[in-house]
Amino acid sequence: MADEIVFDLLHSEIINYALDQSKDNNDKKEVDLSVVEYIGFAAGYKIMERLTREWPRFKDELDTMKFICTDFWTCIYKKQIDNLRTNHQGVYVLQDNAFRFLNNFSNGHQYLEYAPRYVAYTCGLIRGGLANLCINSVVTAEVQSMPSCKFHIHVQRT
């Protein structure tokens, strides 16, 4: 079983790789994080299949979200989500006050502009995990002050 630090380093190298790629493709200053998100999606989709194999069936959408906030999050991010809010119409807000990938940054505003790079993978991970449980969603993240992070999940119903 691999050590955590290997995953941490791989995560930052994936971001590095995506930045390199988007630099090659266009000269614009904007960085393209869709690759990072997609890698998260692919990994999330597959890991969910393995995690829930021997799990009792989820009662409803909220039950699924609770699973993400507690068991899933504890495994990967070493802690539970601090706050889960929902409007009961398909919008969920997951708040993590000490997000693993932002924990090593300064608490000030200095690196706030780089925060999106470090949450893109996790957005994909959540989206992928939910997709495998037949919940199509759009996941975005919001970082107002390090190292706390809010993930917004909008469930798509059609």
Add this chain to the structure above:
Amino acid sequence: MSRQTSRLDAKKVNSELLTLTYGALVSQMLKEIENTDDVNKQLERIGYNMGVRLIEDFLARTSSSRCLEMRETADKIQHAFRLYLNMQPTVTSWSSSGDEFSLVWDQCPLSEWVEMPSNGLKYCALIPGAIRGALQMVQLDVQCWFVQDQLKGDAITELRVKYIKRLEDAVPAGED
């Protein structure tokens, strides 16, 4: 109401996530980069970058001292494999001059659940990259390459490590 099922095993999940994430990265690279050689190079570079940072963690954790001989280095690489990937490769096939050896393993967490297309991809190119990067930080220049690869149908995976030279401390530019 408590669930009947046992809780998930965090270490296992993390390790599986690493495997799957690495897989997703490789497949994404294959999609974006046409030339497989370039993919190998990218993977090697990623490994190199990781190795450069991983060595710090290794030295801090094991508080190991400087290696005076390649045999010591081999032991420590073996230790690092156990520490970081939880695998136990064997060190074999020393060259007579003692500057070249092989690391042999038959199971690697990175290459779990992997089936390879036959297009020259070196799936685990991350590992030689990491070894090279880490050793460079302790002033050892080595070459690393795969001699055998299970993913290509061999019975075992064999990684060859060759000592090139000792990197010397140089005087910083402009301080002569």
